[in-house]
Amino acid sequence: MKLTKTQIKQIIKEELEQVMKEDELAEQEALQEEADASAKQELIDAMSVPMSK
Amino acid sequence: MRRLQEGPFDSKSEMNPSVRKAFAKVNRFMKGIAPQAKDEGVPDAVYEVLVRLSDEEKKAFLKVVKSLTLLTSGNVELVRNRGRGWQPHKSGRWKSVFSNVSASVATLLGFDINQKVTAEDYKQASSHLDQIAGRSNIEFVGRNEHPFASTKPEDVESGKRGSKRDLARYEGEEISTLYRGLNSLSPSVIEYMLTTKNIELGRACSSSVNPDIAMAFAGKDAISALFVMKNPNKIGLDAREFSKFELESEIIIKGSLEVETIYLKSFKRTESPFANSVIKADGQESIFDSANKQKMIEMMKLGTRVNDYHLDKLGHFAARNFEKGRSLFFVFVGTIK
Numbered sequence: 025m026k027l028t029k030t031q032i033k034q035i036i037k038e039e040l041e042q043v044m045k046e047d048e049l050a051e052q053e054a055l056q057e058e059a060d061a062s063a064k065q066e067l068i069d070a071m072s073v074p075m076s077k
Numbered sequence: 078m079r080r081l082q083e084g085p086f087d088s089k090s091e092m093n094p095s096v097r098k099a100f101a102k103v104n105r106f107m108k109g110i111a112p113q114a115k116d117e118g119v120p121d122a123v124y125e126v127l128v129r130l131s132d133e134e135k136k137a138f139l140k141v142v143k144s145l146t147l148l149t150s151g152n153v154e155l156v157r158n159r160g161r162g163w164q165p166h167k168s169g170r171w172k173s174v175f176s177n178v179s180a181s182v183a184t185l186l187g188f189d190i191n192q193k194v195t196a197e198d199y200k201q202a203s204s205h206l207d208q209i210a211g212r213s214n215i216e217f218v219g220r221n222e223h224p225f226a227s228t229k230p231e232d233v234e235s236g237k238r239g240s241k242r243d244l245a246r247y248e249g250e251e252i253s254t255l256y257r258g259l260n261s262l263s264p265s266v267i268e269y270m271l272t273t274k275n276i277e278l279g280r281a282c283s284s285s286v287n288p289d290i291a292m293a294f295a296g297k298d299a300i301s302a303l304f305v306m307k308n309p310n311k312i313g314l315d316a317r318e319f320s321k322f323e324l325e326s327e328i329i330i331k332g333s334l335e336v337e338t339i340y341l342k343s344f345k346r347t348e349s350p351f352a353n354s355v356i357k358a359d360g361q362e363s364i365f366d367s368a369n370k371q372k373m374i375e376m377m378k379l380g381t382r383v384n385d386y387h388l389d390k391l392g393h394f395a396a397r398n399f400e401k402g403r404s405l406f407f408v409f410v411g412t413i414k
Contacts, residue, residue, distance in 0.1 A: 059265060060269055060272075062265070063263075063265040063266045063268065063269035064269055064277060066263065066265070066266050067259075067262075067266050067269065067270065067276070067277070067279075068277060068278075068279035068280070069157065069279075070259055070262065070266070071257065071259070071278055071279045071282040071283075072148075072153055072156070072157050072279055072280065072281060072282060072283070073153055073283070074148065074149050074150075074153065074283040074322070074325070074327065075257070075258060075283055075285060075290055075291060075293075075294040075325055075327075076149070076150075076320075076321075076322035076325050076327075
């Protein structure tokens with residue numbers, strides 16, 4: 025199978041876009057997890073304060 | 078495996094059945110005694126309960142009292158950080174943190190209340206609470222279990238009507254529902270609570286059998302929240318009579334809250350937590366499927382106190398119970414697991 029220069033360019037472009045999208049998603053997930061963990065800890069800290077204080 | 082999970086304090090500090098029963102009895106027999114009488118030391122009935130404990134049980138009992146004291150009236154940060162950050166020059170003596178009841182009990186158990194509270198005490202309290210607050214350590218005490226009762230303790234089911242009535246009252250009203258107020262919460266914390274179906278309560282969380290105490294605490298500043306926690310398994314440690322802040326009616330708990338229903342309303346101290354809610358959501362529904370949970374998050378993003386944006390977004394009819402200027406108030410109803 026022969027590929028033209030334009031087709032190769034297109035394939036490379038699509039692959040790159042895919043990889044970048046995955047990276048971005050992974051980064052977003054990591055940020056979300058970090059935010060959740062921090063919110064969870066903030067809540068646990070608030071819960072340990074007696075209601076008399 | 079059990080030893081590993083429970084840590085090194087287990088053998089000496091676990092609330093064995095005798096200690097648990099004695100703890101419940103002290104709570105029960107101190108109830109209703111006037112504050113002035115409490116200042117004078119423990120009553121005879123409590124004395125009788127405590128002197129019957131073995132030396133090991135006395136040590137375990139004392140450990141429970143010391144641990145809950147440090148959480149309720151000591152330095153919460155130090156309990157949370159297992160004693161890290163403790164400074165000798167800032168450390169007080171046990172007599173300054175103990176309630177009158179706890180000081181009398183500790184003295185009776187042979188503890189010198191003039192000793193200073195140490196970093197090790199905080200470390201032990203943290204580990205100890207970690208072990209006992211998540212278990213079912215709240216127990217019913219019948220009227221016949223009083224050391225000076227004219228009749229002997231009996232099986233409540235086959236016993237007299239008075240005992241049955243006491244048990245029914247205890248099961249139904251006293252500690253079957255616990256309340257926890259929270260104030261000054263950031264939007265990210267509320268968002269986390271709306272997203273998760275089981276809210277972690279942390280290592281040792283202070284709650285109350287009195288909804289008014291929780292409401293007063295929640296109302297200090299926006300954003301406010303209230304946990305209404307059903308406790309069918311009687312999880313927790315009853316600190317009501319031992320706490321320095323007796324009026325708080327404190328129960329120390331650990332575990333997670335399986336959320337059933339969430340309400341959003343404007344905070345009003347004197348109103349029932351369930352009255353006049355503006356949005357109601359199913360706690361077990363995923364955030365992606367629950368339009369009402371998403372609406373709650375949107376509301377929070379418009380401000381921590383009710384304003385015109387909230388009213389416009391919801392529509393003035395739907396938001397007719399939202400009072401402008403009041404704090405957004407989230408009520409989470411669920412069961413302690």
